[in-house]
Amino acid sequence: xxxxxxxxxxxATMTPPDSPDFGKMMAGYQIANETYRRxxxxxxxxxxxxxxxxxxxxxxxxxxxxxDGPFAETKExxxxxxxxxxxxxxxxxxxxALIPGAxxxxxxxxxxxxxxx
Amino acid sequence: MVLGSTEAANVAGAIDALARRDGGRLLxxxxxxxxxxxxxxxSLQDALESALIHWTRNGLPHSPAAWIMQAAKRKAIDRLRRxxxxxxxxxxxxxxxxxxxxxxxxxxxEPIRDxxxxxxxxxxxPALEKKTRVALTLRSVCGLTxxxxxxxxxxxxEAMAQRLVRARHKITKSGxxxxxxxPDGWNERLESVLAVIYLIFNEGYASSSAExxxxxxxxxxxxxxxxxxxxxxxxxxxxxxxxxxxxxxxxRSARLxxxxxxxxxxDQDRNLWDRQEISEGGTLLEKALLxxxxxxxxxxxxxxxxxxxxxxxxxxxxxxxxxIYRTLCxxxxxxxxxxxxxxxxxxxxxxxxxLARLQPIAHILxxxxxxxxxxxxxxxxxxxxxxxxxxxxxxxxxxxxxxEKLFFDKKLRLLT
Numbered sequence: 001x002x003x004x005x006x007x008x009x010x011x012a013t014m015t016p017p018d019s020p021d022f023g024k025m026m027a028g029y030q031i032a033n034e035t036y037r038r039x040x041x042x043x044x045x046x047x048x049x050x051x052x053x054x055x056x057x058x059x060x061x062x063x064x065x066x067x068d069g070p071f072a073e074t075k076e077x078x079x080x081x082x083x084x085x086x087x088x089x090x091x092x093x094x095x096x097a098l099i100p101g102a103x104x105x106x107x108x109x110x111x112x113x114x115x116x117x
Numbered sequence: 118m119v120l121g122s123t124e125a126a127n128v129a130g131a132i133d134a135l136a137r138r139d140g141g142r143l144l145x146x147x148x149x150x151x152x153x154x155x156x157x158x159x160s161l162q163d164a165l166e167s168a169l170i171h172w173t174r175n176g177l178p179h180s181p182a183a184w185i186m187q188a189a190k191r192k193a194i195d196r197l198r199r200x201x202x203x204x205x206x207x208x209x210x211x212x213x214x215x216x217x218x219x220x221x222x223x224x225x226x227e228p229i230r231d232x233x234x235x236x237x238x239x240x241x242x243p244a245l246e247k248k249t250r251v252a253l254t255l256r257s258v259c260g261l262t263x264x265x266x267x268x269x270x271x272x273x274x275e276a277m278a279q280r281l282v283r284a285r286h287k288i289t290k291s292g293x294x295x296x297x298x299x300p301d302g303w304n305e306r307l308e309s310v311l312a313v314i315y316l317i318f319n320e321g322y323a324s325s326s327a328e329x330x331x332x333x334x335x336x337x338x339x340x341x342x343x344x345x346x347x348x349x350x351x352x353x354x355x356x357x358x359x360x361x362x363x364x365x366x367x368x369r370s371a372r373l374x375x376x377x378x379x380x381x382x383x384d385q386d387r388n389l390w391d392r393q394e395i396s397e398g399g400t401l402l403e404k405a406l407l408x409x410x411x412x413x414x415x416x417x418x419x420x421x422x423x424x425x426x427x428x429x430x431x432x433x434x435x436x437x438x439x440x441i442y443r444t445l446c447x448x449x450x451x452x453x454x455x456x457x458x459x460x461x462x463x464x465x466x467x468x469x470x471x472l473a474r475l476q477p478i479a480h481i482l483x484x485x486x487x488x489x490x491x492x493x494x495x496x497x498x499x500x501x502x503x504x505x506x507x508x509x510x511x512x513x514x515x516x517x518x519x520x521e522k523l524f525f526d527k528k529l530r531l532l533t
Contacts, residue, residue: 001292089242
């Protein structure tokens with residue numbers, strides 16, 4: 001069963017790249033990635049540019065409209081994601097807990113919908 | 118006709134009793150076979166309704182439980198066939214039909230596999246909201262009706278039904294495994310199961326509804342605890358929890374005074390305590406402790422056992438209780454245990470010593486009624502009447518039942 005792990009973090013409390021903790025955090029991601037690959041659960045995963053780079057697209061009356069943002073007002077923003085192929089929710093939770101973002105933000109785990117053929 | 122309706126009533130009664138007694142076992146098996154919690158629940162309901170028609174006509178079958186089981190599987194096939202995404206479900210239907218064909222014509226000789234342990238762990242999964250875990254366990258494992266559960270938690274029937282449906286869908290869709298957890302997840306998952314059982318018990322022990330003691334909920338929790346202990350023997354914390362509940366429950370007849378106010382341990386008539394339950398709880402606790410793996414429930418039960426076996430309040434072995442609380446606070450980070458330790462300390466070493474320990478937990482337990490009750494008692498015993506009154510008023514205002522309010526009214530009267 002495939003799960004998406006959505007990583008939400010608060011930019012205000014994010015570890016700055018020049019701090020000594022940054023290396024520790026990146027090492028945490030390294031460990032997570034290696035574990036996922038070793039256990040064969042890794043499908044894909046990436047980090048996202050901050051929400052200040054976001055553009056919203058809507059199609060209204062057949063016309064494409066775009067707009068800057070949303071520059072999320074909420075403290076925690078989507079900062080990255082993984083897709084992991086796990087046996088069940090318990091495994092998915094266990095793997096998601098390895099994501100360093102879970103320690104200072106939150107990781108939302110959701111099963112990927114399988115459409116009936 | 119009169120005879121017919123009596124018979125129908127008898128059959129309906131038999132079906133209710135069966136749903137209550139065997140519902141959990143039947144459902145646990147069905148979820149395993151069908152792999153869809155909601156479908157299993159719906160099919161079981163269909164089968165029970167169908168039983169009313171058939172059994173009224175022909176009388177009870179040789180093995181009612183096996184009849185229900187087979188009928189429920191057929192109802193599941195029927196529901197799948199009628200569902201909108203029929204083609205997508207064809208794999209499930211094939212699987213069920215295959216199972217149906219393989220089963221012997223007369224299933225009555227075949228025992229129904231008991232998968233209630235899987236069912237319990239699924240219903241108490243930490244990915245579900247706490248209240249949902251409690252409700253789902255009462256519905257699916259204990260066989261209480263949705264209406265009974267809604268009434269117990271002061272919810273509308275509709276809201277409770279919705280909550281249960283959402284929970285069953287989440288279990289299936291989010292991939293919560295229908296299995297007994299592996300050793301690496303065992304302790305954490307067991308903790309969640311035990312917490313759910315103890316929540317049910319506590320809702321009965323000090324109910325948030327108008328009625329202070331809800332005996333049926335306490336008994337349901339004890340029944341569930343016993344079931345879990347039978348399904349998983351050699352687990353001392355399960356035995357510890359059952360012992361704890363028995364020892365608490367043994368005092369039920371002595372816990373309320375003439376006006377319906379709660380009585381503290383000091384004021385309870387110990388002759389009203391149920392000695393048989395106390396001895397059963399004590400024996401079970403000893404058995405658990407002998408396994409050499411103490412835990413929070415065993416330690417709490419050990420404390421209550423000291424109270425239960427003490428001939429009077431004055432003769433209580435407070436030093437022993439303080440010692441056990443020290444161990445308990447060391448292994449479980451829970452401010453309520455600390456509060457109870459302070460109470461024990463007030464009898465072992467005096468109320469002044471205890472009062473000094475109260476301040477550090479005040480900010481955590483500020484909204485917790487027993488905190489103010491303890492503070493008031495300690496102030497009163499050290500001669501701080503004004504502070505005691507203030508604390509009793511706070512406790513009174515935080516009380517949720519009439520019985521608690523009456524208790525604090527009485528305390529306030531005695532202070533003036």
